Amino acid sequence: MPRHWEEVYEMALLETDQGKLTEKIDAALVVLRNSLQEIGNLPENSCERQWIEDALRTLEMIRPTELRGFADN
Numbered sequence: 665m666p667r668h669w670e671e672v673y674e675m676a677l678l679e680t681d682q683g684k685l686t687e688k689i690d691a692a693l694v695v696l697r698n699s700l701q702e703i704g705n706l707p708e709n710s711c712e713r714q715w716i717e718d719a720l721r722t723l724e725m726i727r728p729t730e731l732r733g734f735a736d737n
Contacts, residue, residue, distance in 0.1 A: 669696050673692050675688055677723075689726075693727075700720075
């Protein structure tokens with residue numbers, strides 16, 4: 665199991681098996697949210713915080729699209 669949020673995020677983005685996609689996206693969302701809590705609001709974490717927030721938005725945006733595509737198959 666990957667430990668770093670980037671690895672989990674990448675695994676979700678690159679998943680091609682529609683049967684596993686929901687699981688990968690949901691797992692990545694949990695890891696990303698936990699990572700945000702772990703790094704806190706310290707100024708030295710601002711870049712990583714922004715990257716995580718961007719990753720969260722991306723997954724939250726593609727999740728409905730991907731799931732809709734899966735339901736159509």
